Amino acid sequence: MELRxxxxxxxxxxxxxxxxxxxxxxxPETGPEAVRDALGTLPEGPAPAAEVVDELVKAAEPALVAxxxxxxxxxxxxGALDAATAADVLTTGWDQNGFNAISSPAAAAxxxxxxxxxxxxxxxxxxxxxxxxxxGxxxxxxxxxAARHHVLARAGWxxxxxxxxxxxxxxxxxNADRHATIDRSLRLLGLGTGxxxxxxxxxxxxxxVGELARVxxxxxxxxIVCLQAGDVNTGSFDDFPAAVEAAHxxxxxxxxxxxxxxxxxxxxxxxxxxxxxxxxxxxxTDGHKWLNVPYDSGYAFCAxxxxxxxxxxxTAAYLTGQDGFRAPSAFALESSRRARGFATWxxxxxxxxxxxxxxxxxxxxxxxxxxxxxxxxxxEIGNEVVLNQVLAAFGDDERTRRVLAAVQRSGVCWMGGTRxxxxxxxxxxxxxxxxxxxxxxxxxxxxxxxxxxxxxxxFPAAGPP
Ligand SMILES: *Cc1c(COP(=O)(O)O)cnc(C)c1O
Numbered sequence: 001m002e003l004r005x006x007x008x009x010x011x012x013x014x015x016x017x018x019x020x021x022x023x024x025x026x027x028p029e030t031g032p033e034a035v036r037d038a039l040g041t042l043p044e045g046p047a048p049a050a051e052v053v054d055e056l057v058k059a060a061e062p063a064l065v066a067x068x069x070x071x072x073x074x075x076x077x078x079g080a081l082d083a084a085t086a087a088d089v090l091t092t093g094w095d096q097n098g099f100n101a102i103s104s105p106a107a108a109a110x111x112x113x114x115x116x117x118x119x120x121x122x123x124x125x126x127x128x129x130x131x132x133x134x135x136g137x138x139x140x141x142x143x144x145x146a147a148r149h150h151v152l153a154r155a156g157w158x159x160x161x162x163x164x165x166x167x168x169x170x171x172x173x174x175n176a177d178r179h180a181t182i183d184r185s186l187r188l189l190g191l192g193t194g195x196x197x198x199x200x201x202x203x204x205x206x207x208x209v210g211e212l213a214r215v216x217x218x219x220x221x222x223x224i225v226c227l228q229a230g231d232v233n234t235g236s237f238d239d240f241p242a243a244v245e246a247a248h249x250x251x252x253x254x255x256x257x258x259x260x261x262x263x264x265x266x267x268x269x270x271x272x273x274x275x276x277x278x279x280x281x282x283x284x285t286d287g288h289k290w291l292n293v294p295y296d297s298g299y300a301f302c303a304x305x306x307x308x309x310x311x312x313x314x315t316a317a318y319l320t321g322q323d324g325f326r327a328p329s330a331f332a333l334e335s336s337r338r339a340r341g342f343a344t345w346x347x348x349x350x351x352x353x354x355x356x357x358x359x360x361x362x363x364x365x366x367x368x369x370x371x372x373x374x375x376x377x378x379x380e381i382g383n384e385v386v387l388n389q390v391l392a393a394f395g396d397d398e399r400t401r402r403v404l405a406a407v408q409r410s411g412v413c414w415m416g417g418t419r420x421x422x423x424x425x426x427x428x429x430x431x432x433x434x435x436x437x438x439x440x441x442x443x444x445x446x447x448x449x450x451x452x453x454x455x456x457x458x459f460p461a462a463g464p465p
Contacts (some may be wrong), residue, residue: 006049011089013057018085021069022434025411030062070434071413071443076232076260076389078292079432087346088294091339098132098339100327111328111341117348118299121356122258122285123265123278129305131312131331132340135298136259138333139284141185142300144172144224145311146282147253148189150304151222154251160310164190171219173197173212173247174226175238177205179257182226203421204236204384213246223252229277229285230261233420233427235367235387237261240276254280259298260431261387263290266353267360273386282308287340290360290388292433293347297340300331363388363430366440370428373444379451382425390428394451397424399458406450413443 038059047055066072068079080088096104098111115130131142148170152159155168170191174182176198183193197215200208207227216223225247227238240256247254256262256277262285264270265277277283281304287297302308313330329335351359364387371381371390382391394403404417404426418427426447430440 003049006053007093009050010053013053013061014085014089017061017064018068021066021079024066024069026066026069026071026414027408027411028063028065029411032063035059035063065414067414068432068434070432070436070439072432073413073415073428073430073443075416076429076431077289079434080288080294081292081347081350081433083350084293084343084347088343091342094339094342096339098337098341099329099335101325103336104339105325107339107341108325108328110345111339112326114341114345114348115299118344119301121266121348121353122262122283122301123271123274124283124301125278125303127305128283128301128303129308129331130302131300131308132328132344133298133300133332134296135288136179136257136284136286137181137184137298139259139286139298139300140179140181140255140257141188142308142312142331142333143255143282143284143302144182144185144189144191144226146302146304146308147224147255148191149311150281150307151224151251151253153307153310155222168221170195171197171221171223172226173199173215173219173223173252175199175201175205175207175228177201177231177233178226178228179232179259181259182257204234204386205231206236207238207243209239209242209246212243216246216250216252219250223247223250225252225254227254227256227280228261229256229258229274229283230264230387231389232260233389233391233418233425234383235261235389236384237264237273237386240274240279242276244276244279248279253282255282256280256284258283258285260286260289260389260429263356263360264387267357267364269357269361270364270387287344287347290363290431291344291347291356292359292431293343297344299344302331359433360388363432363435366435366437367428367430369437370430370440370444373441374447377448377451379448382420382423388430390430391418391420391425392428392447393423393425394454395458399454400424400426403447403450403454406453407447410446410450412446413439 096107098107101108157167172195200211265274283301287293288295367388371385380393394400415428
């Protein structure tokens with residue numbers, strides 16, 4: 001088969017899968033073992049490319065998750081817009097090295113355009129530097145590396161040259177409900193999770209700013225404060241104006257983990273809950289969550305480009321590159337890298353400013369609809385539904401787990417479970433451009449019928465004595 005037919009065949013498989021995702025089971029009945037058994041033996045010789053693709057499709061397809069479909073509510077992740085998906089297919093075909101403008105002028109330029117659009121949409125300073133990375137984890141790591149550079153440089157220590165042995169101890173003052181990726185970034189950066197000073201939160205996971213100010217006044221030496229735009233469980237936002245002010249008064253660097261919630265800034269209706277976020281020193285967010293860009297896609301932004309580049313660039317010639325154009329890899333963790341700008345540009349171009357605002361608003365309205373349908377039927381909603389996240393409990397932890405497992409098995413929709421402030425919840429996250437009110441009604445119907453079955457099992461109809 002010619003390359004042309006091969007690529008068209010592969011794209012057709014992808015298109016079929018995406019089309020069928022609207023009606024197919026959301027979570028497959030085939031497990032990972034079956035796929036491993038089908039593909040696991042190392043072949044001795046080569047195979048024609050077309051057969052390779054067929055073999056892969058045949059073995060993998062039964063165990064794919066329909067997270068590109070409209071009733072996937074797991075992990076705060078979206079479903080990849082059509083234009084972004086097609087652009088990602090092109091990215092693979094073009095196979096550009098997004099290292100700098102010499103390895104690919106197009107990749108460097110498109111990433112630059114997409115970065116400035118993102119900053120504008122998210123209300124971040126136009127002068128902020130940006131790194132296109134693999135996701136929220138990598139974005140947090142890049143931003144905290146920049147923070148590490150900055151606070152140690154101010155304490156007279158060159159961490160890039162001298163490393164951490166003998167350096168002043170950095171304290172990392174964080175929201176007690178932070179995402180686990182913050183801790184992993186601290187481990188990778190050699191700051192250690194022992195550097196964490198947790199700050200108490202309210203029942204929605206918002207940092208107690210009075211407590212933050214008290215904790216900071218006890219911290220001597222270099223410090224970093226991590227805040228959240230959109231808690232992964234409740235969707236709540238920290239009080240940025242007060243928290244950033246308290247942190248900056250003590251000379252701390254403020255990092256905002258906005259993997260999910262920074263997108264609220266792109267909606268004129270929701271933007272007020274992100275007020276003050278632009279005064280932070282660094283921000284991370286995800287493309288593969290609410291922007292509906294295919295995996296993997298995340299962004300690190302930094303208000304201090306020189307600190308960002310000092311942490312991640314090869315050389316000081318970071319702003320212009322060797323050839324006079326900004327080198328995208330100077331602001332990420334990789335050297336040779338996927339040209340991530342194409343898919344992001346395509347997502348933003350397909351939506352436009354108004355489309356992105358509408359996507360964010362619609363997901364939030366659908367989350368409120370979901371919560372309302374459940375609450376009306378006697379389900380306990382565990383959070384204030386301020387964004388696209390809903391926590392639902394169905395009685396004790398055991399029953400919540402059973403209802404969740406039944407819904408996941410049903411194939412109608414999929415959502416995960418979470419532990420929040422000591423209790424088990426079903427976590428519903430509405431993040432896909434494909435989700436409609438009808439999908440929410442169907443999914444809520446599946447949840448409620450599982451709930452009624454479990455409740456019926458707990459209180460069987462009285463029989464003869
Ligand atoms: C999802 C998430 C992350 C991690 O992002 P990945 O893209 O999975 O690496 C970090 N912080 C928050 C708040 C998140 O929701």
